[in-house]
Amino acid sequence: QSALTQPASVSGSPGQSITISCTGTSNDIGGSNYVSWYQQHPGKAPKLMIYDATKRPSGISYRFSGSKSGSTASLTISGLQAEDEANYYCSSYITSNTWVFGGGTKLTVL
Amino acid sequence: EVQLVESGGGLVKPGGSLRLSCAASGLIFNNAWMNWVRQAPGKGLEWVGRIKSKTGGGTTDYAAPVKGRFTISRDDSKNTLYLQMNSLKTEDTAVYYCTTEYDILTAFDYWGQGTLVTVSS
Numbered sequence: 001q002s003a004l005t006q007p008a009s010v011s012g013s014p015g016q017s018i019t020i021s022c023t024g025t026s027n028d029i030g031g032s033n034y035v036s037w038y039q040q041h042p043g044k045a046p047k048l049m050i051y052d053a054t055k056r057p058s059g060i061s062y063r064f065s066g067s068k069s070g071s072t073a074s075l076t077i078s079g080l081q082a083e084d085e086a087n088y089y090c091s092s093y094i095t096s097n098t099w100v101f102g103g104g105t106k107l108t109v110l
Numbered sequence: 111e112v113q114l115v116e117s118g119g120g121l122v123k124p125g126g127s128l129r130l131s132c133a134a135s136g137l138i139f140n141n142a143w144m145n146w147v148r149q150a151p152g153k154g155l156e157w158v159g160r161i162k163s164k165t166g167g168g169t170t171d172y173a174a175p176v177k178g179r180f181t182i183s184r185d186d187s188k189n190t191l192y193l194q195m196n197s198l199k200t201e202d203t204a205v206y207y208c209t210t211e212y213d214i215l216t217a218f219d220y221w222g223q224g225t226l227v228t229v230s231s
Contacts, residue, residue: 003154036217038155045207045224046147046155051217089155093216097160097171099145104154 004028004090004102011108017078020105022090023071028100030071034093037066037075040104041086049088050075077107085109112136112220114208119225126198126229132191132208132222139189140164143211145218146182146193148204148227158206161191175201198229 005023012018022029022037029035035053038046048057050066053073063078073092077084090102118130134142143166146158159172161182170182181194191208205224213219 034216038218040155045221046209046218047221048214048217048219051214051219057214057219087154091155091157091217098173099157099160101147101155101157 002100004092004100006088006090006102006105008103009106009108011110012077012080013110014080014082016080017076018080018107019077020075020088020090020107022073022075022092022102024073024092024100025071028071028092028094029068029073031095032093033068035066035068035073036091037064037073038089038091039084039086040089046089080109082109112210112212114210114220114222116206116208116222116225119206119227121228121230122198123231124198124200124229127194127196128198128227130193130195130206130208130225130227132193134189134191134208134210137210137212137220139184140186141212143215144182144184144191145209145211146180146191147207147209147218147221148202149207149224150201150204153204156204158193160211195227198227200229203227203229 037050040046053068145160207224208222209218210220
């Protein structure tokens, strides 16, 4: 199973909005509602930000939102803040009882 | 508060074996589906495998690169998850994270801090 495809990097200025895409196939994102997004700061463990493509766990800012269309999922961060600078990973459940991650996107807040 | 604490990482030669542990607290471990996720230095996240709760069947699933070499097990009496790694390769060098599908059953909601495994001669 190949990794999901994410852009290597995105950037934005404080207060702006950015969107990170995550492209898969009908075997993963296209065939699953179990798409999630994780934030990882350097040297830290990943943190769940979005699950089931669009839902936010308790305690996660409303500035983070997710969407899915066909085999592509997206994470949007609005009102960018300096602390949002991190690596972001998407993940999808696969019908064969396994999971796959995207390659990761480095977000730079200018 | 859910806490996951990995241990057992270290330096091992290619072809060698290592067993990682993950001690869990703050959750009903019996009910948790537990996963291992790894991250090679400077690289992205890679799912390694999962063990379901006993009530969920207790079955295991593995990623293709580790199938047949790695074994996930659990001791519910000790609230501990294990990862037995055999026939280690240099490409297995990574930080290994223990993570759960617990409150949120369709994503990895709690993570440990990770333990580093280095495979090198």
